[in-house]
Amino acid sequence: MDFERLLAEVDDRIIKAVTNSTYTMSPPTRSIYAPENLDPKIKVVVPITAPVRNLLPRVEGFGQVATWRKLTSTLNPGVGYGTGIAMGFADAGQPNQTTQSYSLVTAPYKNLGRDVEIGRQALASNRGGSLEDMREDQEMVKTIEVLQGEDNMILNGSVANNALEFDGLEAWITTNSGTSAGYETSSGIAVYARTVYNAGSENPQYFVANPRQGQALADNLQGTGSIQRIVVDEQGNATGGVRMDKIVNPVTGTLIQFVPSRYSQAWGYLLTVSDVSGQNWLEVEDLDPLSVYDVPTANHSLISRVYETSVLKVIAENFQMKVGGYLTT
Numbered sequence: 001m002d003f004e005r006l007l008a009e010v011d012d013r014i015i016k017a018v019t020n021s022t023y024t025m026s027p028p029t030r031s032i033y034a035p036e037n038l039d040p041k042i043k044v045v046v047p048i049t050a051p052v053r054n055l056l057p058r059v060e061g062f063g064q065v066a067t068w069r070k071l072t073s074t075l076n077p078g079v080g081y082g083t084g085i086a087m088g089f090a091d092a093g094q095p096n097q098t099t100q101s102y103s104l105v106t107a108p109y110k111n112l113g114r115d116v117e118i119g120r121q122a123l124a125s126n127r128g129g130s131l132e133d134m135r136e137d138q139e140m141v142k143t144i145e146v147l148q149g150e151d152n153m154i155l156n157g158s159v160a161n162n163a164l165e166f167d168g169l170e171a172w173i174t175t176n177s178g179t180s181a182g183y184e185t186s187s188g189i190a191v192y193a194r195t196v197y198n199a200g201s202e203n204p205q206y207f208v209a210n211p212r213q214g215q216a217l218a219d220n221l222q223g224t225g226s227i228q229r230i231v232v233d234e235q236g237n238a239t240g241g242v243r244m245d246k247i248v249n250p251v252t253g254t255l256i257q258f259v260p261s262r263y264s265q266a267w268g269y270l271l272t273v274s275d276v277s278g279q280n281w282l283e284v285e286d287l288d289p290l291s292v293y294d295v296p297t298a299n300h301s302l303i304s305r306v307y308e309t310s311v312l313k314v315i316a317e318n319f320q321m322k323v324g325g326y327l328t329t
Helices: 003-017 051-055 120-125 131-156 186-199 211-222
Strands: 058-060 065-071 102-108 110-118 177-179 206-209 230-232 238-240 246-248 255-260 268-271 282-294 302-314 321-324
Touching: 051 131, 051 206, 051 255, 065 302, 102 302, 110 131, 131 282, 131 302, 186 211, 186 246, 186 268, 186 321, 211 255
Parallel strands: 058 282, 177 321, 206 255
Antiparallel strands: 065 102, 110 302, 206 268, 230 238, 246 255, 268 321, 282 302
């Protein structure tokens, strides 16, 4: 980097950190930089690093808390002959009225983040090198850590256990809950699909479980004899093993994608994220998207904070299914 340009950048940073009224450095009360949105930079690492975060839609938040109407009942079209809630009505008459049950939910946004600090020895040893390259490398490492932390909180967050967290799926889903014999099968997931179908969800899209359950699903499929474990090409090279990617929903014929998660522990989740019309039933609301900014400090160091301010919104809790009792090994 050109020395004069580097010197100009340092002068500019010092000016931004100085309180003009007293002409003194005031790091504790002044931030040198505005936050930089990291979302465009992380789209490559998110699908594998944070698969659960990746499958949820994100919306912009505002205010101090997120507020939404949570659907707590199924639709009521009138079932069977002679019911008291008939769909038909007479000419010039009035249709029967039904109502859905909603509960007004408010949840405060929670901060997730990690700090990157480069000390004076690192600064001195990097003299003549690119300081920005060093910072960007460490910031990316911490960004991945924040992504994984959010993945964990989306599943296991609990306000009851930690007031600094938002509630995750394990805390939210209470209507449809079951137990497993230890290892999951495609037939078992079909049973869960039937459960959410009866609650009004025709299109559950994802089944989230620990990696051992992914292996169990693959073993279950191979046990049917419908897939060859080893494929040999023309040169004699063998490719072995299978991975369960999608499971056919026998109720509606849609596909349910298996999503492995290192944080799901003994729980599995059949999730209806949205329907075919685009209505979201699960989403994350961001007051501040994943960003990085410089933290003012009086120490002989540079500190960057990777953070976001978000909350998980479960809009139709009865369209989701939670299953416990899975083995992890």
